[in-house]
Amino acid sequence: MSTSRTVDRAFETALYDTADDALDTAASLLAADPAADAELAARGAEFVAAAWRRGWQPADLVRVVRRELGPEHVRSVAALIRAQAPRDRPRGPRWAAQLDALPDGAAPPRTDRFSHAGAVLELYRLLLRLPALEPLVAGETGERAGGGREGRPESRALARIRALLAKAEATGYPQEAEALSAKAQELMARHSVDEALLSAHAPSPDAPGACRIGVDPPYEQAKAVLLDAVADANHCRAVWNEPLGFSTVVGFEADLEAVELLYTSLLVQAEAAMTKAEAAQRAGGRGRTKTFRQSFLAAYAHRAGTRLRAAAEAATADSGSAADVDLLPVLASREVAVTERLERMFPETTTTRLRGVSDAAGWTEGTRAADHARVGRHRPLA
Incomplete structure (x- = not known):
C-alpha cells in the first residue's frame, strides 16, 4: 500500500x-x-x-x-x-x-x-474543525492594515513605555508601580496623538488595523472586561470571543501596541495584588474562594478603566495645548474609522453579563489594588 x-x-x-x-x-x-x-x-x-x-x-x-x-x-x-x-x-x-x-x-x-x-x-x-475567523492581515480583506509600520523600527516612546511597565511589574512597592504606570499611560496617550497628527498630514493616511489578544482562563470574563477598558482608553475597540479564548482589538497600530503592552502589565500587577490580598484574607481566617478572585478582578477592571480614561483624556488635552492645534477633528475622524472597521468585521455583536461578582471583600480589595495601579497624574477618585 x-x-x-x-x-x-x-x-x-x-x-x-x-x-x-x-x-x-x-x-x-x-x-x-x-x-x-x-x-x-x-x-x-x-x-x-x-x-x-x-x-x-x-x-x-x-x-x-x-x-x-x-x-x-x-x-x-x-x-x-x-x-x-x-x-x-x-x-x-x-x-x-x-x-x-x-x-x-x-x-x-x-x-x-x-x-x-x-x-x-x-x-x-x-x-x-477550526471555524473561519475575521481576517486581520493586509491583503486578505481588500484594505490596507493600519499603522504603516512595515519596516519601521520601534519608536523611542514605545521603548520607554516597555521599560516603565517592566519596572512597574517588578517592583514590590505599590506607590512606585503607580507612578511608573502613570508615566507609561501618559506617554502612550502622547504617542497616540503624535501618530494621529503625522498620519493626518501624510499623503496616504493610515487605516485602522486589528490584532487578537489571548484572554486565558481562569476568570476570563473579568480579564476580558479589563482588556475592553484598556482598549477603550486607548482609542480602540475590543470584541471578546469566549469559546476561542481571545479578544479582537481594532484600532490604529500605535494604539494597538499600547493596548497589548498595558493590558499585559496591568494583568500582571492585578494578579500579584490579588495574591497578596488572598494571603491577608487567609491570615484573617478566611479560605481562598473562586468568588473572591472573580470579584477582585472585576472590581480591578472597573476601577482601572475609569482611571485609564481620565489619564488618557488629561494627557491628550495637554498634548493639544502644547502643540497649539485642535485635535478634536483628527481624533474624531480616527474614531469613526475604527468604528467602521469594527462594524465591517463584526456586523453583529452581543453583550454579556459578568457572572460571579458577589464577594464584597473581593470587590473592595480589587478596587483598592486598582487605586494603587492608577495610571494618571490626577488624584484618586473619591
Missing part, C-alpha cells in the same frame, strides 16, 4: 469520526507504516496553510491547541507552523513576531509510534 493511501485511510477513519476507537484504529494504521511519516507531516502543513486562509494566525493556533489539547500537541503545531513559514508570503512584523515567539517545536523522545500517531491525529482533527 502506498504511503498516501495509508494516510488517506487513517484520515477517513479518524478525522471525520470522533469516536475513540476510530482514532485508535487510524493510529494503528500509521504506526505500522513508518514510510507514511513524511506524507503525514506534509498533510499537517496543508492543514496549517488552510488555517491561514480561514483567518487564523500563528499565535491563534498555538493558543487554541494549548486550550484544547496538551503539551505534545503544542510542540507539534509549532513545528508545523515553522515548516510552513518558508512557503508563506511576507505577512508583516506582527506575524513575524508571532513566529519568533513560537514555543519549542522539538519533539521529545517518543515512547511508541502508536501514541505519537494518535496525538498527531488528535491535532489534525482539531485543525480540521
